[in-house]
Each structure stands twice: as C-alpha cells, then as structure tokens.
Amino acid sequence: MSAFITLEGPEGSGKTTVLQQVAEKLATEYNIISTREPGGVNTGEQIRKILLEGEAMDERTEALLFAASRREHLVGKVIPALEENKVVLCDRYIDSSLAYQGYARGIGIEEVRSINEFAINGLYPDLTIYLDVSVEVGRNRIIKNLRQQNRLDQEDLAFHEKVVAGYHQLIKEDDNGRFVVIDADKNIDDVVNETYKSIIKYLKKL
DSSP: OOEEEEEEOSTTSOHHHHHHHHHHHHTTTSOEEEEESSOSSHHHHHHHHHHHHSOOOOHHHHHHHHHHHHHHHIIIIIHHHHHTTOEEEEEOOHHHHIIIIIIISSSOHHHHHHHHHHHHTTOOOSEEEEEEOOHHHHHHHHHHTTOOOOTTTTSOHHHHHHHHHHHHHHHHTOSSOOEEEEETTSOHHHHHHHHHHHHHHHHHTO
C-alpha cells in the first residue's frame, strides 16, 4: 500500500516537528519515509540553499527554482518510494508554491500551478494536512525557538498574511476533499495527535 501525504502551513506552524513525531508513531504500523521540500535529494538540497539562504531574486525565478527542485525530488525520492509501496510524508509540496509564489508574490495561482503541473506530471498528494496557525503565533514561535530565519521568514507581516490567505483560498477551492485543516494554534502534542488521527483515518480506508 502506498500513499503520498503532505503537510502544509505558514512559517511557525510546526510542520517539521509534527511530521517527525507523526512519522515515528506511524512507523509502528506502516512503511514510512519522511522527506521535505525544497530538498529531499542532493540537487534539491542545493537549490534549497539558493532559495532560502541566497539573495533576493526575481519572483518568477523563485517559482521556477521551487518547481525544478520539486521535479528532482519526485524523480529521485518520492516516486521510487511510492513504487515500493511506502507511505511518503512530505514537509511542503505544490501548495506551498501556490500560496507563497502564486498568491503572496502576486504571480497568480494559476500561473504558478501551470509551472508546477509540468514538474509534477499529475502527481498530486492523496492527502494534505494544513496546519492552520495565525501569523502572530507563527512568528512568535520562530523567535521563541531561536530558529535560524531563512529568506522567507524575513519577509514582512503583510507577505505572511497573504500566504495564509492564499492557503485558505486553496482549501476553499478544493473539490476533492484532499485538505484536512488542523488548528495549529494549539499546543504541539494536540496538533501531533490530531494529525496522526487524520492520517490513520485516511490510511485505514485504503
């Protein structure tokens, strides 16, 4: 049995921590592989460094680099894992590009979707967990946890508010029931448990 499950959310939503803990819980029952975007494979990690640690760049260049990293990640890691009947848990995927570059950068969701549909060749997630956190809570978590801020973290408040608005639009327009929204303003243990239950509920139906 294979499944492609993604975790999405704005900065400070706790995706990375939640994914790690949920993966550990799921690994007792399923063949799990955890990965992230941008990155996941060598070329993708090199692009990640340019995107998150490099200088400011044209917004369309940024969108194209995310899509390129995504393609390398799919071919090098995600697709082989699915072919081996593994459950893939991925920290960010196409919805991040739609919310960040498409909506928040103002390129246009459909424009960015077209770039990424070329990259993913129809491989959308089976299930997407959206960790819904307010911009204020997310930013405070980043500061409190002393996390090294990347280039996107350092964008202004208006940008991050647009990111959240972009995600909410994607969820509203979801006709396939792919999204499960979890209140990530709660403490991390509650968020982990709710995410785990949502994923288990989906996997049990397969």
